[in-house]
Amino acid sequence: MEVIFWLGIAVITYTYIGYPLLLFLLVKLKRMIRPSVSLLFKENELPYVSLIIACYNEGEVLREKIQNTLSLDYPADKLNICFVTDGTSDGSERMVAEDERLTLFHSHERKGKNAAINRVLPLLDSPILIFCDANTFLNKEAIFKIVRHYKNENVGAVAGEKRVESIGELDRAGEGEGAYWKYESALKKWDAELKTVVGAAGELFSVRKELMEKVPDGILIEDFYVSVKVAQKGYKVVYEPDAYAVEGGSASISEERKRKVRISAGGLQAVWLFMPLLNIFKYGWLSFQYVSHRVLRWTLAPMFLVIVLLSNIYLAIDQQGLYIYLLVAQSLFYAFALMGKFTENMERSPKVFFIPFYFVFMNLSVFQGFFRLVSGRQSAVWEKAERAKATGSI
Numbered sequence: 001m002e003v004i005f006w007l008g009i010a011v012i013t014y015t016y017i018g019y020p021l022l023l024f025l026l027v028k029l030k031r032m033i034r035p036s037v038s039l040l041f042k043e044n045e046l047p048y049v050s051l052i053i054a055c056y057n058e059g060e061v062l063r064e065k066i067q068n069t070l071s072l073d074y075p076a077d078k079l080n081i082c083f084v085t086d087g088t089s090d091g092s093e094r095m096v097a098e099d100e101r102l103t104l105f106h107s108h109e110r111k112g113k114n115a116a117i118n119r120v121l122p123l124l125d126s127p128i129l130i131f132c133d134a135n136t137f138l139n140k141e142a143i144f145k146i147v148r149h150y151k152n153e154n155v156g157a158v159a160g161e162k163r164v165e166s167i168g169e170l171d172r173a174g175e176g177e178g179a180y181w182k183y184e185s186a187l188k189k190w191d192a193e194l195k196t197v198v199g200a201a202g203e204l205f206s207v208r209k210e211l212m213e214k215v216p217d218g219i220l221i222e223d224f225y226v227s228v229k230v231a232q233k234g235y236k237v238v239y240e241p242d243a244y245a246v247e248g249g250s251a252s253i254s255e256e257r258k259r260k261v262r263i264s265a266g267g268l269q270a271v272w273l274f275m276p277l278l279n280i281f282k283y284g285w286l287s288f289q290y291v292s293h294r295v296l297r298w299t300l301a302p303m304f305l306v307i308v309l310l311s312n313i314y315l316a317i318d319q320q321g322l323y324i325y326l327l328v329a330q331s332l333f334y335a336f337a338l339m340g341k342f343t344e345n346m347e348r349s350p351k352v353f354f355i356p357f358y359f360v361f362m363n364l365s366v367f368q369g370f371f372r373l374v375s376g377r378q379s380a381v382w383e384k385a386e387r388a389k390a391t392g393s394i
Helices: 002-033 059-070 092-097 113-123 142-151 172-194 223-233 253-273 284-300 299-319 324-342 353-373
Strands: 048-055 077-086 100-107 129-134 155-165 204-206 236-248
Touching: 002 155, 002 172, 002 284, 002 299, 048 059, 048 113, 077 113, 092 100, 092 223, 100 113, 100 324, 129 142, 129 236, 142 155, 142 204, 142 223, 142 236, 155 172, 172 204, 172 236, 172 284, 172 353, 204 223, 204 253, 204 353, 223 236, 223 253, 223 284, 236 253, 253 353, 284 299, 299 353, 324 353
Parallel strands: 048 077, 048 129, 077 100, 155 236
Antiparallel strands: 129 204, 155 204
16 A cells, blocks of 8 residues: 555656656756757748637627737738638627638538638648637737747747736636646746647647648547647647737636546547557657656546545554654645635635645546546537636737
């Protein structure tokens, strides 16, 4: 029982603390041994780009999104702004059609984001594709900051940064999500410096069209699928923190749960689909990063959280001593998580409660995602999660 307990502690610690520290040290070492030199496009040699925005009933924010998109700092004659509106019922397609500077791809039938993207890809002739969500706002330099990396022929994709805007004192879901994405952004930055980003966020990412494969039906997180496919082919997925997409946090914890459960189900699906990446003899650093950053977080770490708690209870009763103190520490952590849940709507809820709550909530979502995946109840068509409206000021 002691072996299981300490093995669980080791896996959990490595997943959330050990790997980030190891990654940071490896990047520092790499900078000293072999400083990186970036090959970047100059403004007079920028390529033609298609910016693809898939939207479903985003009428509430669409006019602001259009205004934000048209204000992006990139030559208008080299930027094709494409809105893909499938199955909308709020007149979103009419808003897009009003402006001749925009390209509209509309279908009356809603088949999901994957089908929408697959439908328009053959109609685009630009070498660089950029994807972003309709409910996000980009900084003015985002397109240029992303595209300049393609000067390097080894770069196959570019991941932008996702920023979550917390709206007001009671936006606890936004605070938790925002803290998580700051942590995740640091990991992506170091991952990219070491070898490659392992999975881009769909809020803002880019890929060479020649490397863009058709997204199979049933894929739950297409952004992760596309970017990992690029890395699997031997190309680098770089991270560009100066190209960012801002969105409001989920409107509530229940709305955030929709996202987390779907992403968890998609992550578990990806672990199965990308089983070949576990072969470290073939994929080297990519395998190391993939397992450390993704596989453990979606598989062993959540499972060991349960095992560590149960085995700690047994060991505290059987051996006492150190295990009693460790059980008290675990109990306090989960008590803080419960307090975070009970005080989420209170104006003065301490953040010391909400961070443990979001961590537990995130790991519980993995179990929910697993059951939805194996039961076949997780649809590939997004169930829209309500979000607080971002201010749109970048």
